[in-house]
Amino acid sequence: MDKSILDDELWALIAPLLPPPKPRRAKYPGRLPLDDRAVLAGILFVLQSGIPWEMLPKELGCGSGMSCWRRLRAWQEAGVWDRLHALLLAQLRLADRIDWSRCIVDSASIRAVGAGPKTGPNPTDRARPGSKHHLITEAQGIPLAVILTGANRNDVTQLLPLVAAIPPIRGLPGRPLSKPRIIQADRGYDHDKYRRPLHAQGIRTLIARRNTLHGSGLGKTRWVVERTISWLHNFRRLRVRFERLAIIHEAFIKIACCIICWRQLKRP
Template sequence: MEKSPWIVSDALWDRLEPLLPQRERRFRYPGRKPLPDRDVLCGILYVLHTGIQWEYLPRELGFGSGMTCWRRLRDWNKAGVWLRLHEVLLAELNAASRLDWSRCVVDSPRQSVKRGHHTGPSPVDRGRPGSKHHLITDGHGTPLAVLLTGGNRNDVTQLLPLLDAIPPVRGRVGRPRRTPDSLFADRGYDHDLYRDQVRVRGIVPAIGRRGTRHGTGLGTYRWVIERTFAWLHGFRRLRIRWERRADIHEAFLKLACCLITIRRLSSVCYPL
């Protein structure tokens, strides 16, 4: 029988548990014993996978209340847990020579949104409010960094922040690496000023130009990020942004990138 996707695997928990912040123990007024972090994480994954509202989280499954899961997600994101977990997973992939540093790929499709911060009127969809998920992956489609902005932000404005958001990836002899050899992007990133900035970072830009015919061959390398976005938006909570607070939606984004990364790790390195 296939295991439910919101059940926390031992492989994920062994890497995550050391990164979780420790709660101070209260001796005089201890109150109720807090729900175990692993059970709460199952509740967070349940919301991420199913898209259910927090208040409707089924407590009979042992996840605790939706508010408990929401608070832990907020606190863990504020403590940088997801970023550190992502660095750990990338380091393991790098140690196994499973990161393709010869190129990286960027893209940023618009996402519909109901409300919240980091939203804006879309210039291509009759001014409807929206957000954008800006993603950069390695040559195999493994997420390296993700950003959230309003739907009215031009794609190219987030190109350099995406490159700067790549964490220092350890796992190999020498200094940690955070710079790929080349960068592939579609025509939405066509700007000579940004090409020069990419070259200054020691990266060769391969960016489509506006006004040219299709069939440049960039799609041969860019298809991996389209597949990664399909994986990312396979989590129902990320298809439509329901969170008013940007930090909560960003927490789901970072957690989803960690889950995609550990899937790649398990498929090529270690069994879960």
């Protein structure tokens, strides 16, 4: 197996989070289960390269693509990637890499091949089926939460769910970080109906108003979320949604967020 796909330090964090294998029967134990690390290497290869499951190279030792698909679904249902993301955010906070001065939200639409849950007619792509990635980051662009919806969902409808989806960020003694101080967004999120609940929680909003001249200056700090979306879509499997099941695509998104956090943690 090529260790450049999954380095030893990251695997040491992931391995304790994986659910234990099912007990084997004594009389008819069946075939030995595939190695978890090899299967994860196959999943990461599909995420980074965008190839179909059935074209996974046998040299990775991860079995068939369907075996990797089943394991990815089981790990997503077990909440492995949510726990890994929370762990990496805690380590980033401990390393003083979390800038909590503001959080920034944005979204991006992608084409979906075929129908399925959380798809819809994309108004920016001639109403072809599509999905939308809604993202919230801290001030430096580290991903805090991501939500998948149909491409026809308005951005502002996911503002409050994104804020609520931020996991408690531990890593230091005292109360974990969970409530942003300031939320920044573009004009697509301008609606007082969604501002008021944030203000009631003590969260300030810096959101450009509709029907006003451009030049609010928010782009000087808001650009980091667009860069993070670009980082997400550097994983080729996230550029076009091939998965009919939303849970599989959501697993890919969360793994990509974890890898981005890991890269920021290892950055000098």
